[in-house]
Amino acid sequence: xxxxxxxxxxxxxxxxxxxxxxxxxxxxxxxxxxxxxxxxxxxxxxxxxxxxxxxxxxxxxxxxxxxxxxxxxxxxxxxxxxxxxxxxxxxxxxxxxxxxxxxxxxxxxxxxxxxxxxxxxxxxxxxxxxxxxxxxxxxxxxxxxxxxxxxxxxxxxxxxxxxxxxxxxxxxxxxxxxxxxxxxxxxxxxxxxxxxxxxxxxxxxxxxxxxxxxxxxxxxxxxxxxxxxxxxxxxxxxxxxxxxxxxxxxxxxxxxxxxxxxxxxxxxxxxxxxxxxxxxxxxxxxxxxxxxxxxxxxxxxxxxxxxxxxxxxxxxxxxxxxxxxxxxxxxxxxxxxxxxxxxxxxxxxxxxxxxxxxxxxxxxxxxxxxxxxxxxxxxxxxxxxxxxxxxxxxxxxxxxxxxxxxxxxxxxxxxxxxxxxxxxx
Numbered sequence: 001x002x003x004x005x006x007x008x009x010x011x012x013x014x015x016x017x018x019x020x021x022x023x024x025x026x027x028x029x030x031x032x033x034x035x036x037x038x039x040x041x042x043x044x045x046x047x048x049x050x051x052x053x054x055x056x057x058x059x060x061x062x063x064x065x066x067x068x069x070x071x072x073x074x075x076x077x078x079x080x081x082x083x084x085x086x087x088x089x090x091x092x093x094x095x096x097x098x099x100x101x102x103x104x105x106x107x108x109x110x111x112x113x114x115x116x117x118x119x120x121x122x123x124x125x126x127x128x129x130x131x132x133x134x135x136x137x138x139x140x141x142x143x144x145x146x147x148x149x150x151x152x153x154x155x156x157x158x159x160x161x162x163x164x165x166x167x168x169x170x171x172x173x174x175x176x177x178x179x180x181x182x183x184x185x186x187x188x189x190x191x192x193x194x195x196x197x198x199x200x201x202x203x204x205x206x207x208x209x210x211x212x213x214x215x216x217x218x219x220x221x222x223x224x225x226x227x228x229x230x231x232x233x234x235x236x237x238x239x240x241x242x243x244x245x246x247x248x249x250x251x252x253x254x255x256x257x258x259x260x261x262x263x264x265x266x267x268x269x270x271x272x273x274x275x276x277x278x279x280x281x282x283x284x285x286x287x288x289x290x291x292x293x294x295x296x297x298x299x300x301x302x303x304x305x306x307x308x309x310x311x312x313x314x315x316x317x318x319x320x321x322x323x324x325x326x327x328x329x330x331x332x333x334x335x336x337x338x339x340x341x342x343x344x345x346x347x348x349x350x351x352x353x354x355x356x357x358x359x360x361x362x363x364x365x366x367x368x369x370x371x372x373x374x375x376x377x378x379x380x381x382x383x384x385x386x387x388x389x390x391x392x393x394x395x396x397x398x399x400x401x402x403x404x405x406x407x408x409x410x411x412x413x414x415x416x417x418x419x420x421x422x423x424x425x
Contacts, residue, residue, distance in 0.1 A: 011084035012036040012060050013323065016067055016099045017092035018049045022319070023056055025307075029320045030058040036085075037062045038076075038095075046195040068094055068198060073101035087326040090279075090300045094197070096120055100299070109224075109278035109328050111299045118274045119281075119299045122164040123207055125274070126294075132273035134266060135293045139209040145181040151208040152178045158211035160244070161188050165205050172388070174211060174242050184242075193390060214288035216295070217253055219267040220302050220310060221281050222318070222335070224325050226271060230318065230335040231264045232310050234302075235403065236284075239349055243387050248410070249345040250403040251309040252338075259287070266292050280322050282306075304389070305372075305397055309343035312371075312399050313406075342403030346410035348394035350377060352385040353421040364396060364413035369406065372397040377419050393419055 013030065016038045026035070039049055041064040053059045066072055076098075085106055090099035096116045103110030111119075118124050126136045138155055141164070142148050152159045152175065161184050162172040171188040175181060189204065216238065222230040235253035239245050253260070267283045270276075274297075282302040284295035301307055301322065311318050314336045321331035355377045364373045375394035377383070383391065394417070398409040 010034075011086045013087045013089060013327070014038060014083075014085045014099075014102065015089045015091050016095035016102070017090065018043065018047065018052075019091045019303075020047075020052055022091070023052075025319050026323075027056070027058050029317075029323065032057045033060045034058050036060050036083075038065050038067060040064070040066055040068060040198045042198040042200075043196065066198070067098040068202070073098045074105060076102060077105035087323060089323065089326055090116075093120070093298055093300060096299045103326075109326050111279045112275055112277045115274040115276040116299055119276075119297055120165060121205070122162070122296050123205070124164075125297060129270055129273050129294055132269060134269055134273065135291050137210040137212045137293055139207050142206050142208045145185040148175065148181040148185060148208045149178040152181070155210050160207075160209045160211050161185065162207050162209065163188070163205060164207050165203065166193075171206075172244055174244065187387075190387075196390070212286045212288050212293045214286045214293075217255075217263055217285050217287065217292075218249075218302065218306070219263050219281075219283045219285065220306060220318075221264070221267050221271070221283070222279075222322060222325060222331075223271055223276060223281065224278055226275075226277055228264070228268060228271075229325070229331065230316065230321065231267070232314075232339070233260050233263050234306055234309075239347075239386055241386060245347075245349075245386050245389055245392065246304060247347055247349075248407060249304060249306055249309060250407050251306065251313045251343050252403055254342075254403045263287075263292055266294070267297075270294065270297050278325055280325075304347075305345040305395060308372075308397060309345055313339040313341050313343040313403070315340070339403075341399060341401055342406040343397065343399045344403060344406035344410045346396045346398075346407065346414045347392045348375065348377070348396070348414055348417060348419070349386045349391070350383050350393045350419045351421055351423075352383055353423040355379050355381045355383070356420040356422045359418040359420070360416040364416040367398070367409055367413040367416070369398040369400050369409040370396060370413045371399060373413060373417075375417060375419070383421070 088103040090096040100111045100116035101113045130136045158176045216236040218234045220232045233253040235250040237248040239247045283297040285292040324331045377393040396410045396413045400406040
C-alpha cells in the first residue's frame with residue numbers, strides 16, 4: 001500500500017493512548033493507513049474513541065488492550081509477533097511503561113522500561129534523582145493523615161500532599177497547618193478521572209513533600225541515545241488556591257539565559273540519572289533561592305497546549321521530529337536553539353455549580369494574535385470547583401513577537417469570556 005506522500009507500505013506506528021487534540025497535527029506528516037491506536041476498552045467506550053477515529057485517513061485501526069496492567073506489553077507482543085511496527089509512541093502518562101516495554105520487545109527506540117517506571121513513580125524519581133545530586137524537596141511516602149501531620153511537624157511550614165502515580169494534578173493539595181491533614185487526606189483520595197481512565201480501581205500511592213516556593217518552569221527536551229537534540233523552557237503560572245492547577249504557559253519562559261542553561265542542564269542530569277534513552281521528556285521545576293528543585297518528570301509529550309506553542313514560537317516541527325526519533329530516523333531539518341517569537345496558553349476556570357450560559361467567545365477570538373479559543377464548559381454542565389487540570393473550563397492560545405506580549409493577548413481574550421454559573425445546593 002502507498003501512503004499519501006508516496007511512501008512504500010511499511011509496518012504501523014503504534015500510538016498508546018488516545019489524545020483527540022493531536023489528530024490534526026499527526027495527520028500533517030503520517031501517511032494514510034499508517035497508525036494503529038491502542039487504548040483501554042473502558043476508555044474506548046466512555047470517550048467514543050471509535051467514532052472519533054472513524055474517517056481519519058492516517059488511522060489503520062484501533063486495538064483494545066488493558067495496557068495499564070503489568071505484563072500486558074509482553075502479552076501484546078506475543079499476540080502480535082508479526083505486526084512489525086516502526087515506532088511505539090506513548091501519548092499519555094499512563095501509557096509510558098507499556099510503550100517502553102513494547103518498544104524493547106519489537107527492537108525499537110524508546111525510553112527503556114527502567115526509565116519509564118522511575119518517571120511514573122514520583123517517589124522513586126525523588127530517590128533516584130537525589131542520589132545523582134539533583135535538588136529535590138524533602139518527601140516521604142504516607143499512608144494516612146497521621147503520617148502527613150508527623151511529616152509537617154518534623155519539617156515545619158506547608159507541605160504538598162499528592163499521589164505518586166497520577167497525572168493532571170489529580171489529588172494534589174497544599175496543606176498549611178497539621179490540623180488540615182484529615183480533610184486534605186479525604187480530598188486527595190478523590191482521584192476519579194472519569195472518562196480518561198478504566199473503570200477498575202487504580203492503586204493509591206501517596207506522598208507528602210516539603211512545599212517549595214518560587215517560580216515554576218517546565219523543560220521539554222527531545223533526546224536520542226540519551227543526548228539532547230532540542231530543548232525549550234516554558235514559564236508557568238498557577239491558579240490561586242490550595243490545588244496547584246496551571247493557569248498559564250509561556251514559550252519561551254522569558255528568563256535570563258543563565259537560568260535557561262541551568263534548567264536545561266538539570267534536565268539532562270535527570271535524563272542521565274534515570275537512564276532515559278530515546279524520546280521526549282517534560283520535566284517540571286520550581287526555582288527557590290536560585291536553586292531548581294525537581295517537581296516531577298514525564299517521559300512523553302507535554303500537554304496543555306505546550307507543544308503547539310513551542311512549534312509556533314521557534315518555529316519547529318517538534319511532534320514530527322519526536323516521531324522521527326522514535327522511528328530511528330533523522331528529524332526533518334535542523335532543530336533551532338532559540339525561539340524567534342513568543343506564544344502563550346491561558347486556561348479558563350469557573351466556580352462550583354451548573355453552567356447557565358457562556359458569553360464572549362467570538363469577541364475573544366477577535367483579539368489580535370489569538371489563534372485558538374476553546375471553551376469546554378457548556379450550558380447544563382456541572383463544575384465542582386478547581387481541584388485538578390480536568391476541572392478547567394477552556395483554553396485560549398495566542399502568539400506575538402515575545403512571550404510576554406503573547407500572554408497579555410491571551411489574558412485579554414480570556415477576560416472577554418464569561419461563564420455564568422448557577423449555584424446548586
